[in-house]
Amino acid sequence: MHAYRSHTCAALTIDNVGETVRLSGWVHRVRDHGGVLFIDLRDHYGVTQVLADGDSPVFSQIEKVRSEWVIRIDGVVKARGADLVNPKIPTGEIEVYIQDIEVLGPAEELPLPVFGDVEYPEETRLKYRFLDLRRESLHNNIMLRSKVIASLRNRMVGQGFTEFQTPILTASSPEGARDFLVPSRLHPGKFYALPQAPQQFKQLIMVAGFDRYFQIAPCFRDEDPRADRSPGEFYQLDMEMSFATQEDVFGVIEPVMRGVFEEFGNGRPVTQEFPRIAYRDSMLWYGCDKPDLRNPVKMQVVSEHFAGSGFKIFAQLLETEGNEVRAIPAPGGGSRKFCDRMNAFAQGEGLPGMGYIFWRDGADGVEAAGPLAKNIGPERTENIRVQLGLGVGDAAFFLGGKPSSFEAVAAKARVQIGQELGLAKTDTFEFCWIVDFPMYERDEETGKLDFSHNPFSMPQGGLEALENQDPLDIVGFQYDIVCNGVELSSGAVRNHRPEVMYKAFEVVGHNREFVDAHFGGMLSAFKFGAPPHAGVAPGIDRIVMLLADAENIREVIMFPMNQRAEDLMMQAPNEASSEQLRELGLRLIPRD
Numbered sequence: 001m002h003a004y005r006s007h008t009c010a011a012l013t014i015d016n017v018g019e020t021v022r023l024s025g026w027v028h029r030v031r032d033h034g035g036v037l038f039i040d041l042r043d044h045y046g047v048t049q050v051l052a053d054g055d056s057p058v059f060s061q062i063e064k065v066r067s068e069w070v071i072r073i074d075g076v077v078k079a080r081g082a083d084l085v086n087p088k089i090p091t092g093e094i095e096v097y098i099q100d101i102e103v104l105g106p107a108e109e110l111p112l113p114v115f116g117d118v119e120y121p122e123e124t125r126l127k128y129r130f131l132d133l134r135r136e137s138l139h140n141n142i143m144l145r146s147k148v149i150a151s152l153r154n155r156m157v158g159q160g161f162t163e164f165q166t167p168i169l170t171a172s173s174p175e176g177a178r179d180f181l182v183p184s185r186l187h188p189g190k191f192y193a194l195p196q197a198p199q200q201f202k203q204l205i206m207v208a209g210f211d212r213y214f215q216i217a218p219c220f221r222d223e224d225p226r227a228d229r230s231p232g233e234f235y236q237l238d239m240e241m242s243f244a245t246q247e248d249v250f251g252v253i254e255p256v257m258r259g260v261f262e263e264f265g266n267g268r269p270v271t272q273e274f275p276r277i278a279y280r281d282s283m284l285w286y287g288c289d290k291p292d293l294r295n296p297v298k299m300q301v302v303s304e305h306f307a308g309s310g311f312k313i314f315a316q317l318l319e320t321e322g323n324e325v326r327a328i329p330a331p332g333g334g335s336r337k338f339c340d341r342m343n344a345f346a347q348g349e350g351l352p353g354m355g356y357i358f359w360r361d362g363a364d365g366v367e368a369a370g371p372l373a374k375n376i377g378p379e380r381t382e383n384i385r386v387q388l389g390l391g392v393g394d395a396a397f398f399l400g401g402k403p404s405s406f407e408a409v410a411a412k413a414r415v416q417i418g419q420e421l422g423l424a425k426t427d428t429f430e431f432c433w434i435v436d437f438p439m440y441e442r443d444e445e446t447g448k449l450d451f452s453h454n455p456f457s458m459p460q461g462g463l464e465a466l467e468n469q470d471p472l473d474i475v476g477f478q479y480d481i482v483c484n485g486v487e488l489s490s491g492a493v494r495n496h497r498p499e500v501m502y503k504a505f506e507v508v509g510h511n512r513e514f515v516d517a518h519f520g521g522m523l524s525a526f527k528f529g530a531p532p533h534a535g536v537a538p539g540i541d542r543i544v545m546l547l548a549d550a551e552n553i554r555e556v557i558m559f560p561m562n563q564r565a566e567d568l569m570m571q572a573p574n575e576a577s578s579e580q581l582r583e584l585g586l587r588l589i590p591r592d
Helices: 122-127 136-158 199-207 246-264 279-286 312-317 336-348 371-376 378-388 403-420 462-468 498-507 512-526 540-547 578-584
Strands: 020-032 037-042 047-052 070-079 094-105 181-183 191-193 212-221 232-242 276-278 324-330 355-362 365-369 395-401 431-435 440-442 449-451 478-483 486-493 533-536
Touching: 020 047, 020 094, 136 212, 136 232, 136 246, 136 540, 199 212, 199 232, 199 512, 199 533, 232 246, 232 540, 246 431, 246 478, 246 486, 246 533, 246 540, 276 279, 279 403, 279 431, 312 395, 324 378, 324 403, 336 355, 336 395, 336 403, 355 371, 355 378, 365 378, 371 378, 378 395, 395 403, 462 498, 486 540, 498 512
Parallel strands: 047 094, 276 431
Antiparallel strands: 020 037, 020 070, 037 047, 070 094, 181 191, 212 232, 232 533, 324 395, 355 365, 355 395, 431 478, 440 449, 478 486, 486 533
């Protein structure tokens, strides 16, 4: 017999009754039923109930066993009584009577519980992550992650993509976030950078003629953490393809995403044809560029109904070019109580409030109520109701000014309305593409133009658009994939023509020398025959987070850092020794 086990703790069934078996695992819990000791023995695969009574030759040893001890037992498989069968586990029809036991690894008193889903301080959970990972829910999340990655690989290979690995030690790249720098011992005073993404390398792979590339790529960015972003590092399904249009990328990624979410989504519906929503429309309808389409509420511009009206606040705002009034429909929200709650919500978000109208039965039919209705009159309120498609028992909320000043609050209000009124679906995965991102934006303080998204994307219309169009009207072949309000990835058709890239930077005030100095390696490659190419890189962590119904991305990462970008388990970052610093030619200067 094997030194530690003949079966795993999920393998025994009624067919094994009468066999002598050997199991090893962790003591999940111990129960004393009046002289009979029951142990739930757990390993990676599952749980088996083992037991011993007072006649067992090892009963006294078993009495000493505590939770999370690692033990090996030999015993005989017996069938449970019909009324004792546990249908929730694969081994629920049997139990093992212990004949011999060996303690393989005793455990001290645990700093946090392993059994059950007891809430515990995150700092403790991260410090003892190896214990936290024994919890069933977290263990299942990590296994889900592994299966998702295997499925993504298979689906990409099935579409003719080849996996390549790109360097981890590289040069600083223009991805927009802070780099992690690594000092070079062989080149004192110089530094490598950990890649924020394999962006330049994957484009160079296309220039080298490999056509279809993918990688489960580690990426490193020195960013502040948040619930859907891990500090330090993350993984993405990085892909690039040559001789490809935006539609070609969509044609590859949609079946991959749809297939993975159908495979691991526990039967929840998944969008079959991903809608394409222009960036400008997304900001108008949803107030953000990562809309949760499970919520059907869409905002509309209603400026014409307030221009020159008796509601002076909005009427005066609309006299300034660029200002507008938007309405957030609230089907079923037509009560003063609900409207007052939403008004208080807006005040909690830093606004003076949020105007509203609600419609009720009146003597002459549908009647508009609320402060705004009194100010603008029945004709205007009726026109608003008709435009928004609302009726008795419904409401609408209004925000005005420069859209950039209220869109963030409007987006939150839309979500709040959808949740409170039960309008938003829950058990479904709603995907979309956000497309046609503007190439440029104007800094409100300086008035200068800058890139609004990615400077290396191909502008729609190419060189002709850059030379002849208003820069603020130029859109790029840039796209994001969004699911349930979570941005999974950004991507683009790449600007592979040096003359187009020079012109794109010239628009924001950078000359050829600047471009050559900062991006000379890439430009040099493009001058030797570069194919049109495009790509995207969905985030692995966020995909698994959605599938696992996790609220925090740390719940789907095996060894995450805390909110301060610290690894409490390994005590990183830590100080370098004086010898290490001398070897690297470095000395530390205290911060002011």
